[in-house]
Amino acid sequence: MSTKKIYFGTNLKMYKGNQAVVQYLSELSDFANNLQPEYEITLFVIPSYTTLKDAVSCAQEKTGRLPIKIGAQNMNPNDNGQFTGEISPLMLNELGVQLVMIGHSERRHVMKETDQEENEKVLSALKHGFTTLLCIGETLEQKNYNISDEVLRTQLKIGLQGVSVEQLPSLWIAYEPVWAIGTGGIPATADYADEKHTVIKQCLLELFGEESKKIPVLYGGSVNLENSNELILQPHIDGLFVGRSAWDAENFYQLIINTLDVVSAEEMRSISDENEFSIIARQLINELGGKSNISALTHCATRIRVVLDDETKIDKIAIEKISMVKGIFSITKQFQIIFDKQIIDDIYSELKILLK
Numbered sequence: 001m002s003t004k005k006i007y008f009g010t011n012l013k014m015y016k017g018n019q020a021v022v023q024y025l026s027e028l029s030d031f032a033n034n035l036q037p038e039y040e041i042t043l044f045v046i047p048s049y050t051t052l053k054d055a056v057s058c059a060q061e062k063t064g065r066l067p068i069k070i071g072a073q074n075m076n077p078n079d080n081g082q083f084t085g086e087i088s089p090l091m092l093n094e095l096g097v098q099l100v101m102i103g104h105s106e107r108r109h110v111m112k113e114t115d116q117e118e119n120e121k122v123l124s125a126l127k128h129g130f131t132t133l134l135c136i137g138e139t140l141e142q143k144n145y146n147i148s149d150e151v152l153r154t155q156l157k158i159g160l161q162g163v164s165v166e167q168l169p170s171l172w173i174a175y176e177p178v179w180a181i182g183t184g185g186i187p188a189t190a191d192y193a194d195e196k197h198t199v200i201k202q203c204l205l206e207l208f209g210e211e212s213k214k215i216p217v218l219y220g221g222s223v224n225l226e227n228s229n230e231l232i233l234q235p236h237i238d239g240l241f242v243g244r245s246a247w248d249a250e251n252f253y254q255l256i257i258n259t260l261d262v263v264s265a266e267e268m269r270s271i272s273d274e275n276e277f278s279i280i281a282r283q284l285i286n287e288l289g290g291k292s293n294i295s296a297l298t299h300c301a302t303r304i305r306v307v308l309d310d311e312t313k314i315d316k317i318a319i320e321k322i323s324m325v326k327g328i329f330s331i332t333k334q335f336q337i338i339f340d341k342q343i344i345d346d347i348y349s350e351l352k353i354l355l356k
């Protein structure tokens with residue numbers, strides 16, 4: 001099995017009552033058990049509160065090759081108290097719920113929840129041992145003002161305030177641009193989604209360091225059978241969080257198998273396409289702190305010249321050990337790697353392909 005991890009989940013919103021959820025889960029489990037994935041797959045379903053007890057029992061009874069994790073759509077951060085109509089973490093724990101979603105766009109924009117409230121819920125959910133799925137995303141207005149990156153960074157910085165590095169294995173993020181969600185939503189293009197995932201991953205790296213690389217970032221917002229393949233192939237998208245297109249179990253299963261096929265085909269293609277220059281280029285990117293650390297790339301007759309966001313992430317010793325590297329050189333705001341002039345064009349082209 002490849003070590004690649006892929007996440008697929010659905011939020012059932014305020015659809016499907018108890019009977020419908022049990023039937024849906026039962027069908028989905030049967031489908032999922034036909035999967036013989038070469039990847040580590042996590043499958044989750046987030047139904048409404050009133051169905052959770054039976055949903056958990058059904059998922060436990062039907063558990064097979066690919067278990068389904070059951071999540072709650074929201075949670076009050078307090079253990080108990082005078083909060084009429086709310087559901088506490090203790091109540092969810094008692095039902096065997098494993099996952100809690102916090103800050104879905106409909107809670108932020110319909111119920112007017114703030115980043116500070118999401119933060120209280122995130123801290124409480126993590127404290128109670130739930131896998132905590134924090135949803136973030138910009139509105140159309142914010143996108144039009146060209147402040148999407150700032151909005152995402154703000155939602156992360158406030159929403160994750162006080163989270164410790166030790167808690168990161170239980171944290172997931174979903175990027176769900178508000179303008180892409182639900183009926184009338186326009187799906188984000190794969191390029192746009194990947195660009196925002198890069199911003200999110202960069203911000204998580206700043207907040208938590210290297211350990212943040214374990215946090216999966218899922219894309220949600222009008223994911224369907226037409227766009228799921230292209231989305232999953234993006235280098236910074238770790239999974240798909242689906243609404244309408246997953247509410248029919250067979251459709252969801254079809255979407256999952258299509259995307260797994262395309263991931264597998266892409267892996268085969270990249271292995272067979274690999275040559276000595278692409279191997280060097282890939283090693284170089286790793287030792288330069290990863291794709292997201294490289295903000296500009298050029299070359300001259302004998303040098304690859306890169307501008308990096310954070311020069312402290314360069315592993316100079318490892319770079320000098322890469323085959324065909326003749327030396328390295330650093331000037332203000334530019335790092336240079338020296339190669340023979342006969343191969344500089346080949347290395348540069350491979351770097352460009354990998355950095356696309």
Ligand SMILES: O=C(CO)COP(=O)(O)O
Nearest residue numbers: 011181182221222243244
């Ligand atoms: O809200 C969503 C998942 O939480 C996505 O919903 P749609 O896929 O229906 O746009």
